[in-house]
Amino acid sequence: EKRTNGTVKVDFYGGEALLSATKVYDGVVQGIADIGFSHVAYTVGRFPITELADLPHGYPSAWVSTHVVNDFYERYKPEEWKDTKVLWLNTQPPQVLILAKKPVYKLEDLKGLTIRGTGRTSEILKALGAVPKPVPMPETYEAISRGVVEGSMTAIETLKSFRLAEVAKYVTLCYGVADVYTFYVVMNKRTWESLPGEVQKVFDELSKEYREKAARVWNDVDFEGLKAGKEKGVTFINLTEDEMKKWQEAVQPVVEAYLKELEKAGHSRAKLNEMISYIKERTRYWLDRQKELGIKSVTGPKEIRAE
Secondary structure (H helix, E strand, O other): OOOOOOOOOOOOOOOOOOOOHHHHHHHHHHOOOOEEEEEHHHHOOOOHHHHHHOOOOOOOOHHHHHHHHHHHHHHHOOHHHOOEEEEEEEEOOOOEEEEOOOOOOOHHHHOOOEEEOOOHHHHHHHHOOOEEEOOOHHHHHHHHHOOOOOEEEEOOOHHHHOOHHHOOOEEEEOHHHOOOOEEEEEEEHHHHHHOOHHHHHHHHHHHHHHHHHHHHHHHHHHHHHHHHHHHOOOEEEEOOHHHHHHHHHHHHHHHHHHHHHHHHOOOOHHHHHHHHHHHHHHHHHHHHHHHHHOOOEOOOOOOOEOO
16 A cells, blocks of 8 residues: 555455465455455465476575475466466475374385375375374374374474474474475456556565565574574484485475376466476576675575584
8 A cells, every 4th residue: 555655555355364275376366355364275276387396406505495396386387377467385394204203314214104295295204114193283283182193294394383492392394395385476367457567566576575575584494493492402313415405305205296297187288387487597696696795594404504
């Protein structure tokens, strides 16, 4: 409202008061809401090319992955978003292994452990030798405390937000094999086209600003989990560089299986390979930028990692 001098007024509906999380995108397309916020994991298969960016590509931090997914969208403009105006995208922090009793220093330590994981994460856990068990996140605390699962693959911030620091003893920072999921903020296409050019310009400017703000917020939220873990005596384990490479090799079949799935749906394998190469190149680029800017993260290589 401020940046448009009152031309645009916003009525905010939080807590699924207007649309449930799974209905946000369709609700925006239909005009029930002018702008909506949700993430692609709520509608698996609806955004297949965007989900390609969510695979385990070795994202070191939420700051990096948020910038990468935005670059990816701007570069390829996937057809799956054509019915809306995408304002910005962001991701949650890379997932790690939060463990109740047994420390995991190497791949062999994970073999046979029952670990909470859903969706793509369960595929990653299976590739790593663990036994995935789907447990809703709100039930994870109890599942770990009762021994139903021996840990969870999720972000470090859950040590505080879901109180997992109370039932965990170890955290293995395996960010190199973690998947992420993309959040989106989109606007109804007709609403966007009805806005004056100067107002559209303001939205584009704000979108760039909030892309960076979201990257910082999701990067920083892990620090709250780190603090909660340290206060409870949780041990944080960093994989060696050689060990991380072993883990990354182990999850490549997960990436390959999804590429074959997309290929079967009619997508060009050469184009998909190009997209993967682009994601990896942008990941390296943004990691270098994070180092240059001195932005610290809980996960990632030692040059950016806060101890």
